[in-house]
Amino acid sequence: MSILPTLKERFHAALQGMVDNPAEMVELVRPSQDPKFGDYQANMAMPLKKQLGRPPRVIAAEIIARLDVADLCEKPEIAGPGFINLRLRTDWLVNHLSAAIGDERLGVEPVAQPRTFVIDFSAPNVAKPMHVGHIRSTVIGDSLCRVLRFLGHRVTSDNHIGDWGTQFGMILYGYKNFLDQAAYERNPVEELARLYRLVRKMMDEESSRHTPCAEGQSDDNETSDGTDETSGSAHGVCGLQASGVQAAVLAETAKLHAGDAENRRLWGEFLPNCQDEISRVYRRLGVSFDYTLGESFYHDRLATVVDDLLSRGLARESDGAVCVFFDGMETPAEKGDSPHLPERPEGCCAQMGTVPFFRSETPMIVRKKDGAFLYGTTDLATIRYRMETWRPDAILYVVDHRQSLHFKQLFAAAQLLGYDNVEFQHVSFGTVLGDNGRPFKTRSGDTVGLEGLLDEAVRRALEIVSANDDAKPDGPELSAERRQQIAERVGIASLKYADLSQNRTSDYVFSYDKMLAMTGNTATYMQYAYARVRSIFARGGVDVEALRASGSPITLNAPAERALAVELIRFSEALDSTVVDYRPNQLTAYLFDLANRYSTFFEQCHVLRAETEELKQSRLLLCDLTARTIRRGLELLGIEVVEKM
């Protein structure tokens, strides 16, 4: 049993019959921020002053008198205004760690009540190269899948790719007018990407010719749930008229949607190539999906959604468009019978993210006046499919925060349709910005390609790996191939980590130097800590399996040993807090602390040259647990370790 829940239980027992609200007070048991206040602290004595009418320190003493933690902690101490400070007993730490040695899960228990999650993330437009804007959704979503799964939840990952939008109209138009047949036969993906860029450029030029206000509107506002052809399209905010290339592109798109045989055939020919392209990137990133059901999958389900909304009186026509309004329509919450939300398993997941009531001036449009459907329509059809197919308790959308209004509307509409027994959660994240505080672009104004970014990260990693290997006291030990393999892992890890370590809600300023930095709070720091542990085992010729089976006792006498041990047992707390608000940076912060503790331990406590054989065995066990925790933690972030670097 993890320590924090155990402590809470003990306090609950102590407070039972003493205070009115033991369950609430128990939440004030938490890890101490400063080791001098012990490992954990209980802060409920102060707020209980009013209820019990006694000074907090007296209350604290009463609680301690009723508290049975003798098997877990040293004698609790009262400090300051009435804090109860708890210091874990060394023998408890030792027992807990000893149990973790033989445990694949490192002492982390699966949740008591598993939930079923559908996680919607990445969602690129497949007809064009992936770029920097896709990193966050892909990396955060992948990590959340991994952590939730590890905790025992049922997780279905679904990549809702944009495979039906205007970008295919662009490629169709390009294919029909500017195809380089030889290039296409040689490398279809590359040629399609060229055509995409060409048509994109033509459209942009066309709109900047027609629109003085195009400045600032021509951004390729990639959002991860669909196409990004906003700008410069006939629907641009400047009211430009569709003409020339733009009109032609829209016409090709419309023909595709209407079932035009030629366009459907070409679409069917392009799509596998496009998918190969993104698959290659996913393979390199180590990201996979259970399902890839894109927009096209829902194409013939959209009319039903609209009909449903209309026939149930949930949508009405306005200016020729079919809309769901949120400006006064009664929702279940308003009628009083607030929607029944599933009980939240304790310590498991975020507050229910459904929108019990939501008012918006703007409606959600589900059918345009020209009869075409919008992404809200597709998203509703997708919800219906997911609910019927997987019956999830929660659906997470890992999507740019700029779409928050869309998701509010979507969730409210889904609730109107009766999907009110599920947690809808927009796991939003900030924008990747350039130095200028604007969405990140290259100097020429293009979006930054994801593959180029990976290459650059790996290139920089290779330089550092090589320099470090050359500087080793006994000379280099890595072959050129090995260096390259390591650089691949280290480079991609640094890229992912730079994203994951950020609080996802804030925008972040992209910087090659920061993202690819190999020192400080980076994946590299942890990979390095891991490699140093493994180096000890290699150098000492240690048989890890035998070590684990040996039953050698762990001792925690040195401060650095104890500090490391305390950090090790907090792994499950880190995972819990990651999942509470779907924030992987909780896990990166933990791993950084752990690697830090290990580095201190590494400096202060010699392992192979320990004073006694027993001490050496004990420290090897600590090393093993550290290595496994780092490896597992990084794995849950989608990051791989290396044995040497």
Next chain:
RNA sequence: GCGCCUGUAGCUCAGGGGAUAGAGCAACGGUUUCCUAAACCGUAGGUCGCAGGUUCGAAUCCUGCCAGGCGUACCA
């Protein structure tokens, strides 16, 4: 106008009721006959945007203001 987000050290950011607000980078000073110095130890650096309020306790919650970003009916 309305809605959402952000404002914390020189820079980039954690922390989102608990004790003296933290880290990385940059700066300065130490540590290698010793398991990987991509490391470790230390010093310096902050009216937590401003003003009120709630509380035993506020960077954290509430209200108002200031500044920035994003969104705001037929793109996604």
